[in-house]
Amino acid sequence: MxxxxxxxxxxxxxxxxxxxxxxxxxxxxxxxxxxxxxxxxxxxxxxxxxxxxxxxxxxxxxxxxxxxxxxxxxxxxxxxxxxxxxxxxxxxxxxxxxxxxxxxxxxxxxxxxxxxxxxPYPDDLYRRGVEVVFSERENLRTNRDCDLKSTNFLNNILARLQSGKKDAFEVVMFNPHGYLSEGTITNIFFITPGTLCTPAPECGILRGITRETVLDICKKRNIPVREGLFRRHDLGKAEEVFITNSLMGVMPVSSIDGRTLRVGEVTGTIITAYRELIDEERRASGNSREDRPHKSETGCCPFRD
Missing domain, CATH: 3.30.470.10 (Aminotransferase class 4, branched-chain amino acid transferase, N-terminal domain)
Structure with missing residues (x-):
């Protein structure tokens, strides 16, 4: 390459x-x-x-x-x-x-x-979900850093190393005030009756692109969303949990901190909507060259789908 x-x-x-x-x-x-x-x-x-x-x-x-x-x-x-x-x-x-x-x-x-x-991750993971555990190591990101995807991931690496569960798919951290923040490589969402919940930027999270996409999906589909401050016990009330990033998309969680969860209807709806959005954007890109370089700009033919 x-x-x-x-x-x-x-x-x-x-x-x-x-x-x-x-x-x-x-x-x-x-x-x-x-x-x-x-x-x-x-x-x-x-x-x-x-x-x-x-x-x-x-x-x-x-x-x-x-x-x-x-x-x-x-x-x-x-x-x-x-x-x-x-x-x-x-x-x-x-x-x-x-x-x-x-x-x-x-x-x-x-x-x-x-x-x-x-x-891509096996389709089976999106059907049955993955295991997530909590970290005792605090997330050090501040609310002023929500757009900084830094090349320094040392704290996140230590969170995984010190989790005691090295085979867990993801490790979720809390901020120094005890509020839920983010995973080492993901944003986290959970569903309580009637509402999709996710930590607000002031909790010290990366404002993930997939996170923002999920919020847009919920707005268009009239799914109530609460961005807020949540503690560990709030996740104990969750009916569904999923995590997101740009490579995996929307990944359901089947176990969090040892508690078994189902892959529910809201999670399934968002996964489907996210995949539909990928297809829509890809089809639209085939009809528009706005984001593609022209031959005069590259010295070669633009890449075609």
């Missing part, structure tokens, strides 16, 4: 960043991971808008800008022949710098785009 690194398409073995890159040394960078469905990047604009907001907070300029980034993404998809299921990851770091935390002199950000084939 080829990658795109700082203006060049290279093989993975040729791609190198400086040893002084702050993304490598300090986790001083952001990333976005997206699913490719039949050559189309799902929710590309939403992911890049979040990346742009995050880079603005970090005072990092996205090399080539968002329009140029779109062109490079679809060039890479074409060059790697990803016509079916795949993933694409965009990583932006502050680039090379001197020792310490001072950002002065860090004038050239690093841009890395990688992609590959993606093997």
């Amino acid at each position: 080829l990658v795109y690194l700082n203006g060049n398409f290279l093989s993975e073995s040729e791609a190198k960043v400086p040893v002084s890159d702050r993304g490598f040394l300090l986790g001083d960078g952001l990333f976005e991971t997206m699913r490719i469905y039949n050559g189309h990047v799902f929710k590309l604009n939403e992911h890049l808008r979040r990346l742009q907001r995050g880079c603005g907070l970090l005072e990092i300029t996205i090399p080539e800008g968002v329009p140029g980034l779109k062109i490079r993404i679809y060039q890479l998809i074409q060059m790697n022949g990803l016509k079916d299921d795949g993933y694409i990851r965009v990583t932006v770091t502050r680039g090379a710098g001197g020792r310490g935390l001072d950002i002065r002199g860090c004038d050239t950000p690093t841009l890395l785009i990688t992609s590959g084939e993606y093997r």
